[in-house]
Amino acid sequence: MRKAFAPLLVLAAVLFAAAPYFIAQAPYESTMGLIQKIMYFHVPSWIGMYSAILVCGVASALYLFRNNQAADRYAVSAAELAVMFGLMGLVTGPLWGRKAWGVWWEWDVRLTSALLLELVFVAYLLVRKYGGPGAEKLAAATALFGFAVAPFVYKSVDIWRTVHPKTSVVPTLPKVMAGPLALTAFAFLLLFLVLLTLRVRLAERQALLDELYLAHEE
Amino acid sequence: MGTVGRVGQMVWSSGVLRMGHVGRLILTSLLFALIVAPAALAIQTAPPGQSEYVPIKDLPATDQIPAAPLLIAAYAFVWIAVLFYLWTIWRRLGKVEDEMRTLAQKTMRR
Numbered sequence: 655m656r657k658a659f660a661p662l663l664v665l666a667a668v669l670f671a672a673a674p675y676f677i678a679q680a681p682y683e684s685t686m687g688l689i690q691k692i693m694y695f696h697v698p699s700w701i702g703m704y705s706a707i708l709v710c711g712v713a714s715a716l717y718l719f720r721n722n723q724a725a726d727r728y729a730v731s732a733a734e735l736a737v738m739f740g741l742m743g744l745v746t747g748p749l750w751g752r753k754a755w756g757v758w759w760e761w762d763v764r765l766t767s768a769l770l771l772e773l774v775f776v777a778y779l780l781v782r783k784y785g786g787p788g789a790e791k792l793a794a795a796t797a798l799f800g801f802a803v804a805p806f807v808y809k810s811v812d813i814w815r816t817v818h819p820k821t822s823v824v825p826t827l828p829k830v831m832a833g834p835l836a837l838t839a840f841a842f843l844l845l846f847l848v849l850l851t852l853r854v855r856l857a858e859r860q861a862l863l864d865e866l867y868l869a870h871e872e
Numbered sequence: 873m874g875t876v877g878r879v880g881q882m883v884w885s886s887g888v889l890r891m892g893h894v895g896r897l898i899l900t901s902l903l904f905a906l907i908v909a910p911a912a913l914a915i916q917t918a919p920p921g922q923s924e925y926v927p928i929k930d931l932p933a934t935d936q937i938p939a940a941p942l943l944i945a946a947y948a949f950v951w952i953a954v955l956f957y958l959w960t961i962w963r964r965l966g967k968v969e970d971e972m973r974t975l976a977q978k979t980m981r982r
């Protein structure tokens with residue numbers, strides 16, 4: 655991962671530099687017009703969050719059941735990224751909704767469950783920071799809960815009646831809109847990998863510092 | 873030359889016929905204008921005058937909100953969030969490295 659860091663960073667930078675051109679070239683949506691172009695950052699931010707949840711969930715399971723310390727470092731790093739990408743989705747969504755629906759927020763199933771999912775990972779970070787001894791295990795269990803809930807949040811728009819568009823919207827996009835969306839989604843995935851690599855590096859240095867303190871005290 | 877011929881000669885010499893020719897052109901143009909202009913006006917009929925003004929609060933909320941500032945705010949927020957997160961990682965890494973250096977110096981003094 656560390657060897658691929660520089661090429662990933664360069665590729666992500668190139669894609670983000672090219673993204674505005676392709677987003678500008680994409681046609682306007684017939685009913686929403688200009689504001690619909692928020693989609694090209696809104697949907698990828700949720701893709702980033704779900705990728706982070708996947709990494710955090712798997713790594714937490716490895717830590718919880720096999721006591722893998724390296725996995726725990728991946729879990730805490732991915733949890734932070736889940737919160738960051740989730741925050742992007744929760745901010746860009748209401749900005750889109752304000753124009754498209756006429757309201758900033760609607761307490762419907764998708765929006766509310768997405769907010770709760772964000773709060774689950776905020777809780778993970780708070781438990782780790784203030785939970786005291788054994789907080790890592792408790793946080794890992796919280797991450798597993800978030801990991802299990804995430805698919806329901808995604809499918810909620812198909813199960814219940816909400817103001818949010820259904821999951822069928824993205825696969826049925828015409829090529830002229832799907833192309834720029836695929837580009838930004840890929841750019842966000844690369845950004846996720848770059849940030850994860852950096853954050854894991856920080857976690858490794860922190861773990862090494864803890865070991866050095868213990869050795870120093872002995 | 874009969875009577876008709878003489879009248880014709882008189883009309884021609886007085887220039888009435890020539891004037892009449894130009895007059896016919898003018899008359900045809902006027903008739904054309906009178907026939908075509910109302911038809912053209914009928915096609916581009918202005919909407920009927922408003923009987924009342926509708927207050928803005930009665931318009932749908934989505935029509936009152938400009939899209940561009942919201943779009944710019946969304947994209948700006950994403951970039952600010954990424955840059956802020958990168959800054960926090962950089963700051964925390966710096967703190968850890970500083971602590972490591974301090975600890976190494978303490979160990980050296982021992």
